[in-house]
Amino acid sequence: MRQFHDHCAVGPDNQTRVVASCPGAVCVYKSLAFLASIAFLRGVCPELVTKFKMPMKRTPTDRPHRVFHLLTSIRNEGPYIVEWIAHHRALGVERFTFFHNDCDDGADQILRRLQELGVIEAFDNPVREDQNPQFVAARRAGELQSINSSDWVAFLDVDEFLDVRCGTRTLDALIDAVGEDTDAISFNWRFMGSGGQVTFEDNPVMERFVTGNRIGELDHRRYRGIKTLFRPQKFGRISLHRPMLKSADTPGECGLRWVNGSGNPMGVEIFQSGYQTGADALGYDLAYLNHYAVRSREEYLLKRMRGSARPSHRRSRFGFRYWDDCDFNTSVEPRIPTEGMLRERAALLADAELARLHHNCVEISRAKLATLRDTPEAAKFLAGKLPGVPPRILRRIGRIYRKFTGPDSAAADKAPKA
Incomplete structure (x- = not known):
């Protein structure tokens, strides 16, 4: 409450000066005082705000855990x-x-x-x-x-x-x-x-x-x-x-x-x-x-x-x-x-x-890789190729796959069962 009045430069000592210098300042002051009262009630007595239907905007600090x-x-x-x-x-x-x-x-x-x-x-x-x-x-x-x-x-x-x-x-x-x-x-x-x-x-x-x-x-x-x-x-x-x-x-x-x-x-x-x-x-x-x-x-x-x-x-x-x-x-x-x-x-x-356990797990994975790298299939894959199927065939398969399973296909309308 005090911070609100200090920020707005409105208080008992300033009321006369504000009223004398600004036409319609009485209405402004009353409005500010009303808003300050609402802010005070929200912080000190929120149940009154609820009872009288005063809106309370939820903020991140008062959200439920x-x-x-x-x-x-x-x-x-x-x-x-x-x-x-x-x-x-x-x-x-x-x-x-x-x-x-x-x-x-x-x-x-x-x-x-x-x-x-x-x-x-x-x-x-x-x-x-x-x-x-x-x-x-x-x-x-x-x-x-x-x-x-x-x-x-x-x-x-x-x-x-x-x-x-x-x-x-x-x-x-x-x-x-x-x-x-x-x-x-x-x-x-x-x-x-x-x-x-x-x-x-x-x-x-x-x-x-x-x-x-x-x-x-x-x-x-x-x-x-x-x-x-x-x-x-x-x-x-x-x-x-x-x-x-x-x-x-x-x-x-x-x-x-x-x-x-x-x-x-x-x-x-x-x-x-x-x-x-x-x-x-x-x-x-x-x-x-x-x-x-x-x-x-x-x-x-x-x-x-x-x-x-x-x-x-x-x-x-x-x-x-x-x-x-x-x-x-x-x-x-x-x-x-x-x-x-x-x-x-x-x-x-x-x-x-x-x-230590994380490091051991990484080393076990590397040891497994060492047993895989030398196989012909793995060597071909690590060299950037897909074993067993020529790239042109894969591209053709991909086009066919997308044609029949894409968003406009009949198959897309049939949802798989859970």
């Missing part, structure tokens, strides 16, 4: 764990749950140490040969109190980094932008390419790989892939790309507010879709996911060796066709900020034991 929680399932990928956690901690995530299975690169030891430090919770995720570890992890996560007591939850992979583009570029800023009444936000992928890099380096992925597809491109169906941040209390169960409705809910009648990365409402088709949206539902204005699906050529060889998280299906997904399909390098902008990640990463690696 929101608990953001990321869930993931990994097999190996140890060299990338610390950076992934660091980046999302900088965005405001405070809870992390890791499920892991069949790790042989030391990733499980890194997770154990992070759990000892109180940074994450980690669970062994044993699965049968016919089970998908990620689906098993999602089912088990739905039984955790830490998940169900969180305000917002998302299932991301360790090669997916959320880029918030609004306000302070935090998750709180994102929720402020889309509105507190929002129940789910689906983020589209932006595929980040190799940038022509061949070798594996122990440096942050976010700084090494800066080229990707142009925002808003529609000529490739992969752009429509999504991951979803959602309120767990409003949905029935967790799934990998989007939550599932409660059994009693009907799409279009459940009262849920579900938006895309631009804050625009999603249509009812989102309730039947699998991992993709329609071409008209893409949204990047507020947030999207940088998807580092390939990284460097050496790292892609490790990804092929690791496979799809199931030891019995190691080469079922990540063939050289997948590389050609996801190595996008058409645009540098926009860049994802790295300052917060670097700060959080340094804080985590200040723990000597965690730093």
Whole structure:
């Protein structure tokens, strides 16, 4: 109150001078005094403001505390764990749950140490040969109190980094932008390419790989892939790309507010879709996911060796066709900020034991690479070629693929099942 009057040069001693020198100053003074009273009530007695319907604008300092929680399932990928956690901690995530299975690169030891430090919770995720570890992890996560007591939850992979583009570029800023009444936000992928890099380096992925597809491109169906941040209390169960409705809910009648990365409402088709949206539902204005699906050529060889998280299906997904399909390098902008990640990463690696385990994991990965480089297939790939298929055939396949799976194709209208 005193600061307000000092700033405006209006007070008991100044009233006469102001009134005498300015026509209509009495009205001005009364208006200023009224506004000062409102400001005082807001700060000292906000319940009166509410009772008398005085508007109170919400500011970032009086927003509710929101608990953001990321869930993931990994097999190996140890060299990338610390950076992934660091980046999302900088965005405001405070809870992390890791499920892991069949790790042989030391990733499980890194997770154990992070759990000892109180940074994450980690669970062994044993699965049968016919089970998908990620689906098993999602089912088990739905039984955790830490998940169900969180305000917002998302299932991301360790090669997916959320880029918030609004306000302070935090998750709180994102929720402020889309509105507190929002129940789910689906983020589209932006595929980040190799940038022509061949070798594996122990440096942050976010700084090494800066080229990707142009925002808003529609000529490739992969752009429509999504991951979803959602309120767990409003949905029935967790799934990998989007939550599932409660059994009693009907799409279009459940009262849920579900938006895309631009804050625009999603249509009812989102309730039947699998991992993709329609071409008209893409949204990047507020947030999207940088998807580092390939990284460097050496790292892609490790990804092929690791496979799809199931030891019995190691080469079922990540063939050289997948590389050609996801190595996008058409645009540098926009860049994802790295300052917060670097700060959080340094804080985590200040723990000597965690730093040692991270270094060991990197060395194990390099030893694995040494066994792969000399194979004819790997040597050809590292030399910049795709083994087995001539480039002209690959280009022809690509044109056919885009023709039948592009945004205007008949196949694009058939959403895959979850």
